Amino acid sequence: xxxGGGGFGNGGDAEEVVKNRFLGFLLWQxxxxxxxxxxxxxxxxxxxxxxxxxxxITGFLAFIIFHLSLLLFSTSLFAVASPQPHSPxxxxxxxxxxxxxxxxxxxQPPPLEFRRRARISxxxxxxxxxxxxxxxxxxxxxCWNCFDDSVGRNYYWRRxxxxxxxxxxxxxxxxxLWYLYKRRWILQFPIIQRxxxxxxxxxxxxxxxxxxxxxIAVYFFSTVLSFFLPYEFMGQATMGKVLAxxxxxxxxxxxxxxxxxxxxxxxQVLHTKRFMFxxxxxxxxxxxxxxxxxxxxLEESTPRSLVQxxxxxxxxxxxxxxxxxxxxxxxxxxxxxxxxxxxxxxxRPLEQFASKxxxxxxxxxxxxxxxxxxxxxxxxxxRLGSRLxxxxxxxQLCAWCAQIVAxxxxxxxxxxxxxxxxxxxxxxxVISTLLSCLLxxxxxxGKKNSLQSSQSITxxxxxxxxxxxxxxxxxxxxGLAAGKRKGSPLYSKAYGVADIxxxxxxxxxxxxxxxxxxxxxxxxxxxxxxxxSKPVYGTHELLSHKLRLFLDFQAN
Numbered sequence: 001x002x003x004g005g006g007g008f009g010n011g012g013d014a015e016e017v018v019k020n021r022f023l024g025f026l027l028w029q030x031x032x033x034x035x036x037x038x039x040x041x042x043x044x045x046x047x048x049x050x051x052x053x054x055x056x057i058t059g060f061l062a063f064i065i066f067h068l069s070l071l072l073f074s075t076s077l078f079a080v081a082s083p084q085p086h087s088p089x090x091x092x093x094x095x096x097x098x099x100x101x102x103x104x105x106x107x108q109p110p111p112l113e114f115r116r117r118a119r120i121s122x123x124x125x126x127x128x129x130x131x132x133x134x135x136x137x138x139x140x141x142x143c144w145n146c147f148d149d150s151v152g153r154n155y156y157w158r159r160x161x162x163x164x165x166x167x168x169x170x171x172x173x174x175x176x177l178w179y180l181y182k183r184r185w186i187l188q189f190p191i192i193q194r195x196x197x198x199x200x201x202x203x204x205x206x207x208x209x210x211x212x213x214x215x216i217a218v219y220f221f222s223t224v225l226s227f228f229l230p231y232e233f234m235g236q237a238t239m240g241k242v243l244a245x246x247x248x249x250x251x252x253x254x255x256x257x258x259x260x261x262x263x264x265x266x267x268q269v270l271h272t273k274r275f276m277f278x279x280x281x282x283x284x285x286x287x288x289x290x291x292x293x294x295x296x297x298l299e300e301s302t303p304r305s306l307v308q309x310x311x312x313x314x315x316x317x318x319x320x321x322x323x324x325x326x327x328x329x330x331x332x333x334x335x336x337x338x339x340x341x342x343x344x345x346x347x348r349p350l351e352q353f354a355s356k357x358x359x360x361x362x363x364x365x366x367x368x369x370x371x372x373x374x375x376x377x378x379x380x381x382x383r384l385g386s387r388l389x390x391x392x393x394x395x396q397l398c399a400w401c402a403q404i405v406a407x408x409x410x411x412x413x414x415x416x417x418x419x420x421x422x423x424x425x426x427x428x429x430v431i432s433t434l435l436s437c438l439l440x441x442x443x444x445x446g447k448k449n450s451l452q453s454s455q456s457i458t459x460x461x462x463x464x465x466x467x468x469x470x471x472x473x474x475x476x477x478x479g480l481a482a483g484k485r486k487g488s489p490l491y492s493k494a495y496g497v498a499d500i501x502x503x504x505x506x507x508x509x510x511x512x513x514x515x516x517x518x519x520x521x522x523x524x525x526x527x528x529x530x531x532x533s534k535p536v537y538g539t540h541e542l543l544s545h546k547l548r549l550f551l552d553f554q555a556n
Contacts, residue, residue, distance in 0.1 A: 018271070026074060029263045032266070037259075058145070065141050069133070070259060080124065082306075083187045084304045085186055088121040142252040143164060190272060200269050275310050278290055278327055313400065319407035339424065340424050340426060342408065343429065355537075356391055360391065398497065399500050403500070406434070406507050430508070432529075432543055435505065436537040439537055441501065506550060
């Protein structure tokens with residue numbers, strides 16, 4: 001099964017990765033669909049088919065059309081799939097902007113953001129159309145010779161196209177709506193990377209069970225819709241023939257959904273598998289600049305594209321595991337340019353996340369009024385909720401970036417022979433950015449992060465430790481408001497982000513604990529681990545206080 005590890009050869013193009021995986025996906029989905037089709041026709045539908053094992057031109061054409069319909073569905077599946085969530089434009093928004101474009105704007109193009117969302121809406125509409133047409137053709141091909149044609153061929157085909165074709169369109173439309181509503185088009189990257197065949201095998205049972213559930217629901221849905229057909233499409237038949245038609249129809253729907261669910265699972269497995277953006281080990285490129293293909297994929301590919309996600313996944317596995325240590329060692333080259341470039345690339349999504357979260361909080365007066373009034377409602381109940389929900393939906397890159405910068409900082413403690421991590425200021429930038437993101441998320445969750453300058457605790461070395469009022473953050477209704485939101489999906493996502501950030505900071509502090517304690521006693525902790533530039537969120541004093549809490553293992 002394709003789509004596994006592999007590496008970049010000389011002159012490899014990052015865009016070829018997705019193209020090759022899509023071709024491999026089409027190949028393997030045709031193989032599995034052929035097996036399912038022949039098993040269905042020979043085992044399940046043979047009792048309802050006259051001369052089931054005799055070859056015919058019509059049967060061969062039905063098999064070809066069946067594959068073409070699945071090819072249409074698989075192509076639309078690939079077109080609608082994305083590693084990040086999308087927010088399509090609503091029909092009302094499309095209509096209003098169309099009216100504005102025709103009558104108000106004087107022919108000026110609409111905003112770029114609206115055009116992007118309109119393209120997403122068009123993609124969803126095309127997916128619904130493709131799934132309906134694919135179901136229409138697949139259902140006819142599976143059931144083409146399973147109904148009684150003794151009433152005449154013309155009447156038989158008219159009834160087959162009218163009744164069965166209509167139900168096929170309804171089946172495909174129902175599945176397409178359910179697929180989009182459940183947001184299954186979002187690519188889910190597995191935490192544990194397994195071989196493609198093993199990952200595909202593990203999902204067979206769940207895909208079969210899902211197809212069984214969907215076929216039962218769609219069977220009753222399409223049966224109800226069939227009562228609205230004209231009388232000539234209903235036909236007259238005995239009770240036995242009617243029962244046989246219902247059995248055939250259910251089997252055909254189950255086969256179609258099984259093929260679609262397996263195609264969806266196969267698509268997820270192949271397109272979320274790790275790809276090594278590196279030259280072949282032992283080649284000249286591996287000796288000179290092994291990080292060039294990876295950096296090129298990170299910086300030159302389309303932002304938030306599948307190629308960029310695969311590059312971040314590869315970088316995360318290089319930094320966290322001890323398999324490709326030669327690639328990680330190349331980051332710590334003498335000039336330090338590669339290391340600074342990698343850190344800057346990974347800090348960028350974190351900084352954007354903190355900045356957008358701060359803008360969302362400030363734009364809705366969440367600084368004070370959010371704690372007093374806005375928290376009394378679920379975020380989904382306000383206009384702000386939609387924007388913040390979109391922000392917290394796309395957290396895969398932020399999670400990877402936090403793990404990458406934390407792992408690189410930890411490994412620099414032993415693997416950085418030239419001290420580029422410390423001399424370049426990357427360590428302070430990493431800690432400051434992680435702390436800023438954590439403070440922004442905690443503020444959104446209702447946790448009060450503020451300094452009490454009037455109270456301080458003096459340590460054994462005469463160090464003054466600032467304290468926060470976190471002990472009574474439940475006061476003034478904040479705890480009640482935060483508790484009201486704990487059951488919301490948005491709160492769960494924010495909690496997960498905070499946990500990742502907190503774990504990353506603790507890992508760095510644990511690796512550099514002795515050095516940080518010495519720096520704290522000498523009064524150099526802020527100078528060495530907090531950047532001098534303006535933090536993305538919060539203040540220098542707040543970041544310094546938060547870092548000291550981590551140093552004392554009291555941050556929670």
